[in-house]
Amino acid sequence: MLTLTPMLTLNKQPIARRSFLLGLTSTMVAGPAFALDKARATQLVDRLVAEINRTINFGGSEAKLLRAFENIFAQYADVNIIARSALGPAARSASSSELSAFILAFRGYIARKYGKRFQEFIGSEIVVKGTKNRGKFFEVDASVRLEGITPFEVSFRVSDRSGENLFFDIIIEGISLLSSERVEIGALLDARNGNIARLTRDLVNLG
Amino acid sequence: MFEHVKRVTILIATGLILLLSACSPRSGAVLHDPFERLNRATHAFNKGLDRNLLSPVSKGYTAVVPDPVENGISNFASNLSLPGKVVNNILQLDISAASSNTFRFVINSTFGLVGLFDPSGSMGFEERDADFGQTLQLWGVGEGAYAELPVFGPSNMRDGIGLIVDMVLLDPASYTLKSPVTTYRTGSRVGEVLQKRKIYGAQIDEVLYESADSYAQSRLVYLQSRRFQLKDNLSDAYIDPYADLE
Numbered sequence: 252m253l254t255l256t257p258m259l260t261l262n263k264q265p266i267a268r269r270s271f272l273l274g275l276t277s278t279m280v281a282g283p284a285f286a287l288d289k290a291r292a293t294q295l296v297d298r299l300v301a302e303i304n305r306t307i308n309f310g311g312s313e314a315k316l317l318r319a320f321e322n323i324f325a326q327y328a329d330v331n332i333i334a335r336s337a338l339g340p341a342a343r344s345a346s347s348s349e350l351s352a353f354i355l356a357f358r359g360y361i362a363r364k365y366g367k368r369f370q371e372f373i374g375s376e377i378v379v380k381g382t383k384n385r386g387k388f389f390e391v392d393a394s395v396r397l398e399g400i401t402p403f404e405v406s407f408r409v410s411d412r413s414g415e416n417l418f419f420d421i422i423i424e425g426i427s428l429l430s431s432e433r434v435e436i437g438a439l440l441d442a443r444n445g446n447i448a449r450l451t452r453d454l455v456n457l458g
Numbered sequence: 459m460f461e462h463v464k465r466v467t468i469l470i471a472t473g474l475i476l477l478l479s480a481c482s483p484r485s486g487a488v489l490h491d492p493f494e495r496l497n498r499a500t501h502a503f504n505k506g507l508d509r510n511l512l513s514p515v516s517k518g519y520t521a522v523v524p525d526p527v528e529n530g531i532s533n534f535a536s537n538l539s540l541p542g543k544v545v546n547n548i549l550q551l552d553i554s555a556a557s558s559n560t561f562r563f564v565i566n567s568t569f570g571l572v573g574l575f576d577p578s579g580s581m582g583f584e585e586r587d588a589d590f591g592q593t594l595q596l597w598g599v600g601e602g603a604y605a606e607l608p609v610f611g612p613s614n615m616r617d618g619i620g621l622i623v624d625m626v627l628l629d630p631a632s633y634t635l636k637s638p639v640t641t642y643r644t645g646s647r648v649g650e651v652l653q654k655r656k657i658y659g660a661q662i663d664e665v666l667y668e669s670a671d672s673y674a675q676s677r678l679v680y681l682q683s684r685r686f687q688l689k690d691n692l693s694d695a696y697i698d699p700y701a702d703l704e
């Protein structure tokens with residue numbers, strides 16, 4: 252499928268990109284994916300939240316914690332899609348090797364960054380409250396309860412559109428991870444004159 | 459007095475609606491920032507103000523002043539802002555919030571020793587926030603262009619105008635208080651800002667000093683959290699990352 256990509260890119264860009272991404276994800280999926288519904292979206296976030304709760308309250312070194320978060324992202328997040336969307340329009344003109352190197356660096360970056368953020372929630376408990384069908388995806392609402400402060404809301408947006416049930420955005424009190432990363436990665440790329448290879452190298456030390 | 463203020467406000471607001479709806483972006487727009495150059499210059503000024511004044515003074519203030527005193531000062535300031543919130547609760551026809559905030563004001567001004575303590579909070583009556591930007595939104599006014607205001611920071615046309623209306627027209631406390639209470643009030647407001655700078659310090663520092671483009675990041679954080687606060691679903695402009703592939 253990947254070998255066909257250059258030819259298809261000439262006239263049918265969207266299909267080429269899609270097959271590229273599907274190619275990437277399918278290497279990680281063992282069996283056929285179950286169609287997503289409200290109950291499955293909730294279950295997915297239930298498991299994800301249980302794992303985050305366990306991780307942030309387990310203790311252990313920061314390095315260990317961040318590794319645990321990298322695993323959580325690998326297992327529950329559609330990092331390919333998040334990375335590609337964060338790159339914005341530049342993803343369209345990137346070569347597939349450039350793109351996959353970027354996605355790989357982005358995996359570590361995003362886990363470090365949001366692992367640190369969730370570290371601030373140590374001692375808290377994340378509770379799933381309910382799920383809304385938003386048409387093309389499901390939104391699972393949760394609440395973070397931390398002693399001494401008013402609880403705040405976290406929503407996970409879950410989709411199966413890349414062939415697997417995964418979350419593609421975390422929205423904390425209205426602020427979207429995906430939107431923030433699009434702004435951040437866009438600014439980092441601009442500062443490097445649009446050079447994706449340079450951004451990929453530098454991303455290893457960021458987050 | 460109260461009625462008069464209300465009438466003037468409604469008159470002004472009607473004018474604003476006409477003005478603002480003309481420049482409102484289509485709903486669903488991620489952001490509308492035609493004054494970006496000017497806004498970026500203001501942002502650089504505000505960032506300098508934070509780096510050189512607000513952040514260091516806030517660190518000094520919170521280190522020197524004991525926590526209970528800090529809380530008392532902030533409580534005093536927020537208690538005196540309640541009448542203005544009640545006016546907006548009423549303009550929004552939110553009677554439940556209006557009575558809750560009135561109850562808070564009465565209890566905290568008396569049993570809470572002129573608002574230094576917050577006994578109604580422990581009774582479960584939390585402040586129900588309201589401002590004129592929110593009132594305008596409920597009346598159907600769109601947010602208009604993004605605007606970073608000097609000193610006040612990220613805002614938009616609607617909320618910026620709301621801020622001025624709140625300060626100039628809709629603040630009963632400013633009509634009734636006399637010197638030296640007005641001076642205490644101003645002082646307590648400064649204390650409140652310094653304490654908030656400390657409480658949200660990590661988040662503010664992350665946006666201002668750890669992001670690649672602090673202007674763009676603070677604009678995003680403001681717009682998304684304000685829309686969330688106002689439950690403004692019309693402007694729900696989160697990204698659908700799969701849309702490109704379909």
